[in-house]
Amino acid sequence: MLDSTDPLRSLSMxxxxxxxxKGYLYPFVEPGETKxxxxxxxxxxxxxxxxxxxxxxxxxxxxxxxxEFDTHLSSGIYTLPSYIPTFDYHTRGLSNFNPKxxxxxxxxxxxxxxxxxxxxxxALHEREVQYRINLLLASAFRGKKVILLLTxxxxxxxxxxxxxxxxxxxxxxxxxxFYAVSGFNFSVIDGECPVAHALAQKKSLxxxxxxxxxxxxxxxxxxxxxxxxxxxxxxxxxxxSHVKFCVVNCQLQDRMEDVQTTVQAVKTLMQELPYLHxxxxxxxxxxxxxxxxxLSRIHLVEKSPIKDAQMRRKRIVLPxxxxxxxxxxxxxxxxxxxxxxNANHRRVYFELLKKKYLPDYTPSEQLLRELLGTSLSVxxxx
Amino acid sequence: MTRRNNMGSGxxxxxxDRPLIRTPKGSRSGGEGEGHSVADVCIPSFDVxxxxxxxxxxxxxxxxxxxxxxxxxxxxxxxxxxxxLSVMTAQCEMEGVLYVGKxxxxxxxxxxxxxxxxA
Numbered sequence: 001m002l003d004s005t006d007p008l009r010s011l012s013m014x015x016x017x018x019x020x021x022k023g024y025l026y027p028f029v030e031p032g033e034t035k036x037x038x039x040x041x042x043x044x045x046x047x048x049x050x051x052x053x054x055x056x057x058x059x060x061x062x063x064x065x066x067x068e069f070d071t072h073l074s075s076g077i078y079t080l081p082s083y084i085p086t087f088d089y090h091t092r093g094l095s096n097f098n099p100k101x102x103x104x105x106x107x108x109x110x111x112x113x114x115x116x117x118x119x120x121x122x123a124l125h126e127r128e129v130q131y132r133i134n135l136l137l138a139s140a141f142r143g144k145k146v147i148l149l150l151t152x153x154x155x156x157x158x159x160x161x162x163x164x165x166x167x168x169x170x171x172x173x174x175x176x177x178f179y180a181v182s183g184f185n186f187s188v189i190d191g192e193c194p195v196a197h198a199l200a201q202k203k204s205l206x207x208x209x210x211x212x213x214x215x216x217x218x219x220x221x222x223x224x225x226x227x228x229x230x231x232x233x234x235x236x237x238x239x240x241s242h243v244k245f246c247v248v249n250c251q252l253q254d255r256m257e258d259v260q261t262t263v264q265a266v267k268t269l270m271q272e273l274p275y276l277h278x279x280x281x282x283x284x285x286x287x288x289x290x291x292x293x294x295l296s297r298i299h300l301v302e303k304s305p306i307k308d309a310q311m312r313r314k315r316i317v318l319p320x321x322x323x324x325x326x327x328x329x330x331x332x333x334x335x336x337x338x339x340x341x342n343a344n345h346r347r348v349y350f351e352l353l354k355k356k357y358l359p360d361y362t363p364s365e366q367l368l369r370e371l372l373g374t375s376l377s378v379x380x381x382x
Numbered sequence: 383m384t385r386r387n388n389m390g391s392g393x394x395x396x397x398x399d400r401p402l403i404r405t406p407k408g409s410r411s412g413g414e415g416e417g418h419s420v421a422d423v424c425i426p427s428f429d430v431x432x433x434x435x436x437x438x439x440x441x442x443x444x445x446x447x448x449x450x451x452x453x454x455x456x457x458x459x460x461x462x463x464x465x466x467l468s469v470m471t472a473q474c475e476m477e478g479v480l481y482v483g484k485x486x487x488x489x490x491x492x493x494x495x496x497x498x499x500x501a
Binding site: 043044045046047049050056059060062063119120121122123124125126153154155158159162163165166187189 | 429
C-alpha cells in the first residue's frame with residue numbers, strides 16, 4: 001500500500017532542488033519538508049528571505065544560534081482576558097475605554113514608530129527608525145496594561161530587526177512601559193524553502209529571548225504551516241512548559257479553507273498542550289465558534305471595533321439569537337462612542353459563544369449589564 | 383494523510399512589500415559592506431514624470447541612451463531618468479536587478495512607475 005506520508009511522493013519540480021532534500025540541516029529541518037516546496041530556492045539577492053542556497057546562510061544561522069529550537073524563555077504571562085482591543089496611533093486619544101472593562105489593550109509595531117518605512121511609488125521603502133517614545137502616556141492607554149504585537153509589513157519588521165542594535169530596539173521597548181511584547185511575526189510563506197521557514201521561526205523565538213534580556217515579558221509568536229512546524233512547536237512548548245500563552249497572527253487568512261486549516265493547527269497545538277492559551281490576532285470573531293470547547297483558552301486581540309467605528313459601522317449583538325450583525329448605518333455617535341459600543345458588543349458576543357460551547361461557563365450578569373445597558377442584558381438573561 | 387496548513391502569512395508575497403534581506407550587522411563574514419549591498423543601492427521603486435496621454439497600466443520600459451536611461455511607452459520616448467537614478471539603474475542591472483515599469487496616474491499627472499524585479 002502506498003504511504004501517503006512518504007516525502008518522495010507528490011514532490012514538486014522544486015522539491016529536489018532544495019538542499020534540505022539531501023538532509024542538509026537535518027534534524028533541525030527534515031527532508032520531508034521539501035514536498036511542500038513549490039518555489040525555487042535560488043534567491044541570489046535574498047528577496048524577502050535567505051534560503052538553503054544562500055552563500056552566507058551560515059551568518060544568518062549564527063545570528064540566531066542555529067536552527068535548533070533550543071531558545072529558552074523564562075518570563076511568562078499567566079493570565080489575560082479573553083478579549084483585548086487593539087488601538088493604533090490615531091486612536092491614542094480614546095479615553096472612554098474604562099480600565100475596569102478593558103484592563104489590557106494592544107498596539108502594533110508601526111504604531112510605536114514615527115518613521116521606519118514609507119509607502120512611496122507603489123512600494124514600501126526603509127527609512128530611519130524613530131520612536132513615539134511617549135505613546136503609552138496617551139489617554140487610551142492610561143491605567144491599562146499594553147501588549148505590543150511585533151507584527152507589520154515584512155519591510156518594516158525585517159528593517160527593525162536588521163537595525164535593532166543601532167536603534168537600541170529592545171532597550172527602548174523596555175523603557176516604554178509595555179506589559180508584554182510578542183515575538184516578531186517573520187513571514188512563513190507556503191511553498192518557500194523550509195530553511196527560510198525554520199529561520200523565520202527561530203528568529204522570532206530569539207527576538208523574545210532578546211526582549212527578555214531587558215526585563216520584558218514576552219509572548220512567543222507561532223507561524224506553523226505544516227505538520228513538521230507544528231511538531232517543532234509542540235516540542236518547544238513542552239521544553240518551555242512555563243510558557244502558557246502564544247500569539248498567532250491571523251490577519252492574512254480570509255479564505256474559509258485557510259481559516260479551517262488555521263483552526264486545525266491551533267486545535268492540534270491546544271490538544272497536545274492542554275495548558276496552552278492562544279491569542280488570535282485579527283481572527284474573524286464570527287468564526288470563533290469553530291474552536292468549540294477550546295474557546296476557554298482562546299483569546300482574541302483585534303482592531304475591528306476601532307476600524308469599524310472609523311468607517312462609521314456599528315456592530316450589534318442580538319442576544320436572543322447569539323448573532324453579531326452589522327448596522328452599516330451612519331449614526332450621530334462620535335467615533336469614540338462607536339468604538340466603545342462596537343468593542344462592548346463584540347465582547348458580549350464572545351461571552352455568548354463561550355456560554356454556548358462551554359458547559360460550566362456563565363457570563364457575569366453584572367458585566368453584561370455594564371457592557372450592553374439594561375435592555376439588551378435583560379434579553380440576555382432569559 | 384498529511385495535511386497542509388496555511389496558518390502562516392499566506393501563500394504569496396505582496397509586490398509592495400518585498401525587502402531584500404541584508405547580512406546581519408556585526409557578523410564576521412558579513413562582507414557586503416554596510417550601505418553598499420544591493421539592498422542599499424537598488425531602491426524598491428521609483429516614479430518618473432512622463433509626457434503621455436494614454437491609459438494607465440500600460441507597460442513602461444527603460445532604454446539606455448548615451449547620457450541616461452530613457453522611458454519608453456508605446457515605443458515612444460516619453461521621459462528620462464535623472465542622472466542619479468540612471469547610475470543606480472545601471473549598477474543594479476549589472477547585479478541582475480531590473481526595474482519593471484507601468485504607467486500610473488497621480489492626480490491626473492502621468493508617471494512611469496518602476497518596481498524592483500529580481501532577474
